[in-house]
Amino acid sequence: MQILANIIPYFISQVENFSRRERISFAYLSIENVLGFSKSDCILKNDFKINKKDIKSLINIVNQLKKNVPIQYIFEETIFYNLKFKLNKSTLIPRNETEELVKWVLQYKFNSLFDIGTGSGCIPISIAKNSNSIISALDISLDALEIAKINAMYHNVKVDFICDDIFSYIPKRKYDIIISNPPYVLKSEKVFMSKHVLDHEPHSALFVDDSNPIIFYERIIKLSSDYLNDNGMLFFEINEKYSGDIIKILSKYNFVDIELKKDINDRDRMIKAVMK
Ligand SMILES: C[S@@+](CC[C@H](N)C(=O)[O-])C[C@H]1O[C@@H](n2cnc3c(N)ncnc32)[C@H](O)[C@@H]1O
Structure with missing residues (x-):
C-alpha cells in the first residue's frame, strides 16, 4: 500500500465482512481522514507516496473494520442533519x-x-x-x-x-x-x-x-x-x-x-x- 492508488484495492481485498460498496466508501473516508485527500484528489494524486505512519493508521482502520467496528466509532464522528457529531461507544x-x-x-x-x-x-x-x-x-x-x-x-x-x-x-x-x-x-x-x-x-x-x-x-x-x-x-x-x-x-x-x-x-x- 505504498501509493494512494493502492488503498481502494487494499480495502476491497481485506474488509470482506462489508459489502463492496461499503468497502469503497470506507476507503475514501479513511483516505480523507488520514491523508486529508478528497475523492477527486484520489484521481489527481494517485501516485502520491504514503509515509509509514499513515500506512500504519490505514492498516489499523482495516483491522478494526475486520472486527466489525462501525466506521463511525473508528473515526469517533458522524454526520447527522448535515452537521458533524462526535461519538464514542457510550x-x-x-x-x-x-x-x-x-x-x-x-x-x-x-x-x-x-x-x-x-x-x-x-x-x-x-x-x-x-x-x-x-x-x-x-x-x-x-x-x-x-x-x-x-x-x-x-x-x-x-x-x-x-x-x-x-x-x-x-x-x-x-x-x-x-x-x-x-x-x-x-x-x-x-x-x-x-x-x-x-x-x-x-x-x-x-x-x-x-x-x-x-x-x-x-x-x-x-x-x-x-x-x-x-x-x-x-x-x-x-x-x-x-x-x-x-x-x-x-x-x-x-x-x-x-x-x-x-x-x-x-x-x-x-x-x-x-x-x-
Ligand atoms: C435509541 S438511543 C437514542 C439516542 C439519540 N437520541 C439518537 O437518536 O441517536 C436511546 C437513549 O436513551 C438513553 N436511555 C436509556 N434508558 C434511559 C432512561 N431510563 N432514562 C433516560 N435515558 C435513557 C440511552 O442512554 C440512549 O442514549
Missing part, C-alpha cells in the same frame, strides 16, 4: 430515520423543546441549529452526555443537558414540544441483528425487555400529558410493530391529531400527537 450512532424525525419537527413553530434519551445530542443540537427555542435534553448516561455537551459546544448552541432516569425524573417546566427516540428493540430480536451493532453499540440505548416493549413510550406519554403546553406536540421514533399500542396509550391520555409517518423505506417509524 453513544448510539444516529440513524437516518432520526434525521427524518428532526425534519418533521422543524416544520412547526415552537419556543421550547425537551429531548428524552439524547445520546450524542444529535436531536436537540440539530434542532437548536435550525430554530430559535429553549432546549433541554436528558439521558441516563453521563458518558453520553459528556459527548453531547462537546457537540453542543462545537456547534455553538445552548442546550440544558440533564443526567437522570426518565422513570423518576420530573420536569421543572412545561414545553411546546417533547421528542424522544427511546430504546425500543426487543432483547429477543438480538438474534436477527448484525455484529456491527450488537458487538459495538450501547445495549442500554437499544434494547427493552420483551415483557414490556413500550415501557418508555408509556412513561413519556404520561409525563407529556402533564408537561406539554396546550397544543404542545409529542414526537416519537417508533418500532412499527407497536404503532397500534402507542396510539392506544396516546388516546387514553387525551392526545389528539395523532399522525403516523413512514420512513424512506415505507415503514411507520414516527408518530406525532397533540395535547389539547
Whole structure:
C-alpha cells in the first residue's frame, strides 16, 4: 500500500465482512481522514507516496473494520442533519430515520423543546441549529452526555443537558414540544441483528425487555400529558410493530391529531400527537 492508488484495492481485498460498496466508501473516508485527500484528489494524486505512519493508521482502520467496528466509532464522528457529531461507544450512532424525525419537527413553530434519551445530542443540537427555542435534553448516561455537551459546544448552541432516569425524573417546566427516540428493540430480536451493532453499540440505548416493549413510550406519554403546553406536540421514533399500542396509550391520555409517518423505506417509524 505504498501509493494512494493502492488503498481502494487494499480495502476491497481485506474488509470482506462489508459489502463492496461499503468497502469503497470506507476507503475514501479513511483516505480523507488520514491523508486529508478528497475523492477527486484520489484521481489527481494517485501516485502520491504514503509515509509509514499513515500506512500504519490505514492498516489499523482495516483491522478494526475486520472486527466489525462501525466506521463511525473508528473515526469517533458522524454526520447527522448535515452537521458533524462526535461519538464514542457510550453513544448510539444516529440513524437516518432520526434525521427524518428532526425534519418533521422543524416544520412547526415552537419556543421550547425537551429531548428524552439524547445520546450524542444529535436531536436537540440539530434542532437548536435550525430554530430559535429553549432546549433541554436528558439521558441516563453521563458518558453520553459528556459527548453531547462537546457537540453542543462545537456547534455553538445552548442546550440544558440533564443526567437522570426518565422513570423518576420530573420536569421543572412545561414545553411546546417533547421528542424522544427511546430504546425500543426487543432483547429477543438480538438474534436477527448484525455484529456491527450488537458487538459495538450501547445495549442500554437499544434494547427493552420483551415483557414490556413500550415501557418508555408509556412513561413519556404520561409525563407529556402533564408537561406539554396546550397544543404542545409529542414526537416519537417508533418500532412499527407497536404503532397500534402507542396510539392506544396516546388516546387514553387525551392526545389528539395523532399522525403516523413512514420512513424512506415505507415503514411507520414516527408518530406525532397533540395535547389539547
Ligand atoms: C435509541 S438511543 C437514542 C439516542 C439519540 N437520541 C439518537 O437518536 O441517536 C436511546 C437513549 O436513551 C438513553 N436511555 C436509556 N434508558 C434511559 C432512561 N431510563 N432514562 C433516560 N435515558 C435513557 C440511552 O442512554 C440512549 O442514549
